[in-house]
Amino acid sequence: MRAVPPDASEASPAAGVDPTPEQPWPTGHRFADRARARHAAVHELLAAGHSRRAIARRLRIGQNTVLKYADAPAPESLFHGQWQGRPSKLDPFKAHLDRRWAEGCTNAWQLWEEIKSQQGPAAADCPGRVP
Structure with missing residues (x-):
């Protein structure tokens, strides 16, 4: 049991x-x-x-x-580790992401494309970017 x-x-x-x-x-x-x-x-x-x-x-x-x-x-x-208020690269975009999520956009790729377009040409050289 x-x-x-x-x-x-x-x-x-x-x-x-x-x-x-x-x-x-x-x-x-x-x-x-x-x-x-x-x-x-x-x-x-x-x-x-x-x-x-x-x-x-x-x-x-x-x-x-x-x-x-x-x-x-x-x-x-x-309770220790990665979730405790550490700064994130997404911090400048959280307001936008929260707003878009509330609007119903839950497609991560689409949200990434929106963030990338806000960052300008430097985002295209991001090492984490998947071609």
Whole structure:
């Protein structure tokens, strides 16, 4: 029988909480809610006396993932990496992309062409460009 991780709303504070240094992502963020739920499930099973290997089998996640969650004192300590406010090359175009997405244009290639035309001839020499 597979143990289901607890509901994310039980493992986290009320929705809409602003990010703080201790809690970089608010509830409702897909990664944050999943990490909080898995952390709670792993620690609940550890407290019940299950081995880390048994937890991995029960939750159908890798043993290294279980180790990561078991060793973390809080799920917020896992929140680090590429999604934390780093500048992006798309920052100057986010307003345009958000507007076009809201208009219903979800074709990435078309959006790329629009951005490229806004950048001028230097965009054609971009190393990431696919001919």
